[in-house]
Amino acid sequence: MVKADTHVHTIASGHAYGTVQEMAVAAREKGLELIALCDHGPSLPGAPHRYYFSNLLVLPHFIAGVEVLRGIEANMLNERGELDLERRFLERLDWVAAGFHDDCVTPMSRDLNTQAILGAISTGLVDVIVHPGNPQFPIHHEVVVRAIAEAGIAMEVNNASLIYPHRRGSDKNCVELIKLAILYGANIVLGSDAHSPWQIGEVSQAYALAASCGVPAAQILNLTASGVREYLKKRGKPRYIADAPVV
Numbered sequence: 001m002v003k004a005d006t007h008v009h010t011i012a013s014g015h016a017y018g019t020v021q022e023m024a025v026a027a028r029e030k031g032l033e034l035i036a037l038c039d040h041g042p043s044l045p046g047a048p049h050r051y052y053f054s055n056l057l058v059l060p061h062f063i064a065g066v067e068v069l070r071g072i073e074a075n076m077l078n079e080r081g082e083l084d085l086e087r088r089f090l091e092r093l094d095w096v097a098a099g100f101h102d103d104c105v106t107p108m109s110r111d112l113n114t115q116a117i118l119g120a121i122s123t124g125l126v127d128v129i130v131h132p133g134n135p136q137f138p139i140h141h142e143v144v145v146r147a148i149a150e151a152g153i154a155m156e157v158n159n160a161s162l163i164y165p166h167r168r169g170s171d172k173n174c175v176e177l178i179k180l181a182i183l184y185g186a187n188i189v190l191g192s193d194a195h196s197p198w199q200i201g202e203v204s205q206a207y208a209l210a211a212s213c214g215v216p217a218a219q220i221l222n223l224t225a226s227g228v229r230e231y232l233k234k235r236g237k238p239r240y241i242a243d244a245p246v247v
Contacts, residue, residue, distance in 0.1 A: 001201075001203060001204065001207055001223075002032070002190055002201065002203055002207070002220075002222050002223055003031070003032060003033045003034065003222070003223065003224050003225045004032065004033060004034035004035065004036075004221075004222040004224070004225045004227070004228045005027065005032055005034075005035045005036070005191065005192050005194065005200055005201050005203070005222070006035075006036045006038075006069075006095065006097075006128065006156070006189045006190075006191050006221075006222050006228065007036065007038050007073070007097065007130060007156065007158070007189075007191030007192055007193045007194070008023055008027075008035045008036060008037055008038055008192065008194050008200060009037075009038060009039055009040070009073075009193070009194060009195045010023055010037060010039055012039040012047075012048045012052060013039045013040045013044075013046065013047060013048075013195070014040070014044075014045065014046020014047055014048075015046055015195065016039075016194075016195035016196065017195060017196040017197070018194075018196050018197040018200075020037065020059065020063065020068070021063060021064065022197045023035060023037075023194070023197055023200055024063035024064040024066045024068060025064045025197070026197035026198070026200045026201075027064075027066045027200050027201060028064045028065050028066050030200060030201040031201075032066060032200070032201050033066060033067060033225035034066065034067040034068075034069065034222075034225040034228055034229075035066055035067075035068055035069065035200065036068075036069035036071045036094070036095040036097075036228075037056070037068060037069060037070060037071050037072075037095075038071050038072060038073040038095070038097050038130075039052070039053075039072060039073065040072075040073050040075070040101075041072055041073060041074040041075045041083065041084040041085050041104075042084050042085065043075050043077060043084035043103075043104045044075055044084075044101055044103055044104055045103055050085055050086065050089060053070075053072055053085060053089050053093065054089050054092065056070035056093070057070065057092070061239070067225065069094040069095040069228075069232075070092075070093055070094045070095070071093050071094055071095030071096060071097065072085060072090070072093055072095075072096060072097065073097045073098075073099060073130060074090070074096060074097065074098045074099075074120075074126075075098075075099070075100070075101055075104040075105070076098055076099070076100055076104075076105060076116045076117070076119075076120050077104055077105050078105060078116065079108060079112040079113075079115050079116050079119070080115075080116065080119045081098075081115070081116040081117060081118065081119025081120035081121070081122070081123070082119070083098060083120060083123070083125070083126075084104065087123070087125065090125045091125065094232065094237055094239055095127055095128075095232070096125050096126050096127045096128075097126070097127065097128045097129075097130045097156070098117075098120045098126045098128070098129055098130065099129065099130035099131050099132075099134075100113070100116075100131075100134060100136075100137040102136060107136050107137050108137075109138075110138040110139060110140060111140070113137045113138060113139045114139045114140045114143050114144060117129060117132070117139060117144050117147070118143070118144070118147050121147050121148065121151050121153065126153060127153055127154060127231075127232070127235060128153060128154040128155070128156050128189055128191075129144070129148060129153070129154075129155055129156065130156040130158060130191060130193075131156060131158035131160075131161050131167065131170070131193070132144060132155060132156070132173075132177060133157075133158070133161060133167075133170040133171075133172075133173035133174040133177055134161060134167045134170055134173075135167065135168070135169035135170060135173060136167065141173070141176050141177055141180055142180055144177075145177060145180040145181055145183075145184055145186055146180075146184050148181075148184075148186045148187075149181070149184035149185055149186035149187075152187070152234065152235075153187065153235075154186070154187035154188065154189050154221060154231070155177065155181055155186050155187065155188055155189075156188075156189050156190075156191045157174055157177075157178065157188060157189070157190050157191070157206040157209060157210055158170070158174075158191050158193050158206065159190065159191060159192050159193060159202060159203045159204070159205050159206040160192065160193035160194075160195075160199075161174070161193070162174070162205040162206060162209065163205055171209065174206075174209055175209065175212075175213060178209065178210055178213040178215060179213055181215070181219070182213065182214065182215055182216070182219070185219070186219075187219065187221050187231065188210065188215060188219055188220050188221065189220070189221050189222045189228075190203040190206040190207055190210065190220060190222060191203065191206070
């Protein structure tokens with residue numbers, strides 16, 4: 001279904017159940033070619049210290065034959081869209097996801113939640129806005145999707161939001177967001193939000209929802225690993241730029 005899972009958590013997140021090695025092995029067994037590590041940013045209870053993210057450079061680019069992106073699921077902390085990791089760390093990561101969690105910011109009004117996302121996008125550091133359909137944090141859908149499209153970043157359809165009760169009601173919001181993404185030509189990724197090796201690559205609900213809305217395959221970045229790589233090359237990530245120093 002997909003060859004890249006762009007939203008994967010490890011035990012470093014504090015409430016997940018697989019090591020980096022275990023997640024990579026599980027990905028290989030499911031036929032994935034690429035995964036993005038998205039352990040939670042430091043402000044979420046149980047999440048790793050910010051030095052964890054600066055030290056991700058010690059990981060090899062391939063583990064168990066699977067390409068591993070060094071990333072984060074950063075938390076938006078306020079109506080300005082401030083993220084919970086300093087720019088100097090975020091700039092070194094391959095994949096920066098940003099999302100809301102109520103342990104990090106009290107849900108705000110639709111206007112302020114929207115403003116926060118726009119603020120995060122304006123930093124130029126965010127590669128994907130994750131689980132934007134979460135009804136706990138209402139947003140102005142068209143404003144957000146248009147900003148995502150104009151910035152050339154990606155919008156996630158989060159599989160876990162569609163199957164677990166903590167974000168009940170996400171499906172309706174996701175349909176509206178997907179249709180707007182089609183209208184504005186915004187990039188889409190289907191993320192498992194896997195918190196265990198058994199969940200990795202499981203995006204069947206997200207895929208079915210996107211398909212029901214008629215999303216062109218070319219608009220879903222992670223159907224192929226090369227789609228993700230080309231996207232990150234356009235984003236100017238050193239890992240994918242010829243002659244750039246890569247560690």
